[in-house]
Amino acid sequence: MKKSKLFVQGGMVLAIIVVVNLLSEVAYFRVDFTEDNRYTLGKATRNVLENLDEVITVKAYFTEELPAQLGYIKDELRDQFVEYENRSNGNFVFEFINPNTSDELKQEAIQNGVRPVSINVVEDDQRQQIQAFMGVVIQADDKKEVIPLVQPGSGLEYEITTSIKKIILEKKPKIGMIQSKNGVSLGAIPQLLQQLSVMYEIVPFNLSDSSVITPNYSCLIWISPNDTVPSADFVKLNQYLDMGGNLFLAYSNISGDLQTAGISTKPDIGLKSWLQLKGISLGDEVVIDAACASVTVQQRQGFFTMNSQIEFPYFPQIREFEKHPITVGLESVMLPFSSPLRIIRADTSLVINAILRTSEMSGTQNTPGYMDVQKKWSEQDFSAPDQILALSTENIGSNNGRMVVVSNGQFINNGEGQEAQQLSVDNINFAANAIDWLSDDTGLISLRTKGITSRPIEAIDDSTKSLIKYGNVFAPILLILIYGFIRRSSVRHKRQKWTQGDYS
Secondary structure (H helix, E strand, O other): OHHHHHHHHHHHHHHHHHHHHHHHHHOOOOOOOOOOOOOOOOHHHHHHHHOOOOOEEEEEEEOOOOOHHHHHHHHHHHHHHHHHHHHOOOOEEEEEEOHHHOHHHHHHHHHOOOOOEEEEEEEOOEEEEEEEOEEEEEEEOOEEEEEOOOOOOOOHHHHHHHHHHHHHOOOOOEEEEEOOOOOOOHHHOHHHHHHHOOOOEEEEEOHHHOOOOOOOEEEEEEEOOOOOOOHHHHHHHHHHHHOOOEEEEEOOOEEEEOOOOEEEEOOOOOHHHHHHHOOEEEOOOEEEEOOEEEEEEEEEEOOEEEEEEEEEEEEEEEOOOOOOHHHOOOOOEEOOOOOOEEEOOOOOOOEEEEEEEOOOOEEEEOOOEEOOOOOOOOHHHOOOOOOEEEEEEEEEOOOOEEEEEEOOOOOOOOOOHHHOOOOOHHHHHHHHHHHHHHOOOHHHHHHHOOOOOOOOOOOOOHHHHHHHHHHHHHHHHHHHHHHHHHHHHHHHHHHHHHHOOOOO
């Protein structure tokens, strides 16, 4: 009887599993527990796929037997493609091709822009090098976009969706980069240009070359002007903003030099008084923050010179962000040598909101001054928390012009020539998000910043550190003593029962 009952129960469980599997084939369902919903298509992607008027064909050139640390990329990509296919109403078709199976397929991949990369593998206890393909070609009719190398940790959804948008986009909106003498040029911001060129046409623009700024520009970018701005140029900017134009301004009137350790205020070029008319005050102090980036300094120890990392409060690192479309998905933005921004609301019709603020442990220092890299900072140095380093202004003029002001022009400046340097991805993402928001194209913001990359350890005070340190030392000893006491009490209790003749 028991055996037959087990067979019935086992049969029912098996039947339920079969039915669930059959239903899963018909009704696709899954739950995404990741913090950033990385396995769920964003709203922007869904909108693009649901509005496709032509078939997008995707060829993924992937070597079949990749090392374990890279093999998962192909699986993630396939899952992503299935999601795209399900959302596209049949307008997204994909296939995986292994170019390593024939010379013809290798040549096809290379001609399409996907080149092999050298990967080190270990087989039979020997290190070998293989040529692997890990690229994607997305095309529709005669248009084609190539992702030559799908890298670990890259934003797959952002790359795929932007490639599709580039294919179906008939005409890119135009963005003007304001050029000024001794200012930042297009050649100094390659990282930002790479982000923006996906959806926009970026062109140099000189304020003095025309009598008015036409509304053909969806946004103007102005980074670190150095020379005095003629009043006529401000008149043109005012007219442009009044017509519903948009401006991204990144400027600090603070100059810091790590070589000389000097810090000073730049000469006034006319921006301060112009910003005041827009309800914004640009301070002459420099912002300091205990939540900061580090600099490398040389220290002598005996006969040796060693490089060491020292936290540098003049490089505020923003890790907590105001709720705003521009800050979606950001994790860390670093703004070296920044001035404080203050909202004064000269025009009550303006809507001004802070976007980036310093931490609770921050403050300001008067300039000019001297930066002591070896200084021992205390809480008293950070007596002015929540300094605003970036803000947005809306409702400018009768046509609702908008502006984003960042009190730093170096955070997106790679530099040129031998002085060029790679910048933090989130620095670039922040600027690109701001320009998307100004251009009224916020769909890609959530995709651009998708993916958790930074999880810094929260700062703890000295008393908590001591508690944790001594707790780690004495807690195990205390647990052993408690266990020994309980064990001894249990054994004593049993012995008492045995002496009384109770052997249960």
